[in-house]
Amino acid sequence: AETATHYMPSNTSLDSLKLAATHCRACDLHQCATQMVFGEGPSSARIVIVGEQPGDREDIAGRPFVGPAGQLLDDALQTLRIDRDDVYITNVVKHFKFTERGKQRLHKKPNSREIFACRPWLEAEIATIRPQTIVCLGATPASALFGRDFRVTKQRGEVIATDWCKRTIATWHPAAILRMPDPDRRAQMQQQFVADLALALDR
Ligand code: URA
Ligand code: SF4
Numbered sequence: 001a002e003t004a005t006h007y008m009p010s011n012t013s014l015d016s017l018k019l020a021a022t023h024c025r026a027c028d029l030h031q032c033a034t035q036m037v038f039g040e041g042p043s044s045a046r047i048v049i050v051g052e053q054p055g056d057r058e059d060i061a062g063r064p065f066v067g068p069a070g071q072l073l074d075d076a077l078q079t080l081r082i083d084r085d086d087v088y089i090t091n092v093v094k095h096f097k098f099t100e101r102g103k104q105r106l107h108k109k110p111n112s113r114e115i116f117a118c119r120p121w122l123e124a125e126i127a128t129i130r131p132q133t134i135v136c137l138g139a140t141p142a143s144a145l146f147g148r149d150f151r152v153t154k155q156r157g158e159v160i161a162t163d164w165c166k167r168t169i170a171t172w173h174p175a176a177i178l179r180m181p182d183p184d185r186r187a188q189m190q191q192q193f194v195a196d197l198a199l200a201l202d203r
Contacts (some may be wrong), residue, residue, distance in 0.1 A: 001113060002026045004120040012128050014043050014057045020181040021094055027117040029095035029110070034059045039090025039125050047082075047201060048165075049073070050122065051091045051174065053065045056105050059096035064089050064130065072174035073137075076194045088129055092144050093118045107175075115144060126164055130146035134165040135200045138173025147172065171196035 009020040018038040024030060037054035042061055056066030065073050067153075079082055093114055098105040110118075122144070126134065136142040142150045144163050152170050162168040172193050180186040 001117065003117045008120060008124065012124050014039070014125065014128055017124050017128065021121050023122070024094070024118075027095075027114045028116055029097050031092065032098070035062050036094050037062055037064055037091065037096070038121070038189075038203075039088055040064055041088030042051060042086065043088075043129055045129055046132045047086075047090035047135065048088045048126060049135045049137065050141040050145070051089070051137045053091050053093035053107075053110055054096045055107055055175075056096065056098070059098075059105075064091055069174040070177055072177060072190070072193075076138065076174075076190075076197055079111060079194055080198055080201060082144060082197075082201060082203070085127070088125070088131065090122065090125055092122055092141050094121055110140065115140065118146060120128040123164075127170055133167040133200050133202075134162075134170070135197065136168070136170040138170075138176060142170040157192065157199060161197065167200065169200040170195060171200075 004024050004026045006026060007020050007024045009016045022036050031121045034069040037058050051065060054069050058064055065110060073152050075086060096109045097110055097165045099108050136145055139152050142152050145162055145168055159169050161166050172189050177193060178185060180189055
């Protein structure tokens with residue numbers, strides 16, 4: 001199967017990676033999405049935060065985590081007095097996947113083929129940045145970095161060494177918190193989210 005490796009530039013600065021990813025055709029997701037949404041942040045970032053894939057708002061803006069999930073993430077970072085501009089924020093998959101229902105575009109989970117195809121971009125971002133800590137938001141990045149057996153429900157908040165980074169940790173996806181119907185449970189997940197980030201970031 002084709003992967004993004006085919007489109008990898010020899011210069012792996014974040015700018016040239018992003019430019020190259022703009023032309024990526026390693027899976028079909030580029031066909032319906034508005035644009036490729038690459039990671040955002042300085043190459044000097046000590047922290048890399050990894051989401052699943054851009055959502056509706058991100059697809060239009062061309063930037064990761066600018067919608068409701070991004071607002072929850074921003075609030076958590078602000079609580080911990082972390083400047084979003086110092087953090088590198090990215091996704092496992094760089095194009096938005098959706099189904100149309102009327103005028104709405106509903107998020108669809110990327111499948112394993114798409115995740116596999118796109119993974120070289122994330123690997124290159126991490127190899128270039130060499131962060132102290134990687135935070136996985138939800139099951140998609142957690143499976144990509146820890147392996148398929150990882151369970152966010154059981155193993156979130158544990159700092160684990162992986163091939164990717166000495167300090168790798170997973171927590172809830174902010175969208176999963178927003179979707180939680182039970183308000184008490186939602187509040188608890190939000191607290192856990194902030195606590196996991198605090199642990200990951202040594203705050
Ligand atoms: N959810 C994600 O996983 N990534 C984004 O960029 C936005 C929402
Ligand atoms: Fe390439 Fe990833 Fe976009 Fe697929 S989703 S076309 S692999 S950048």
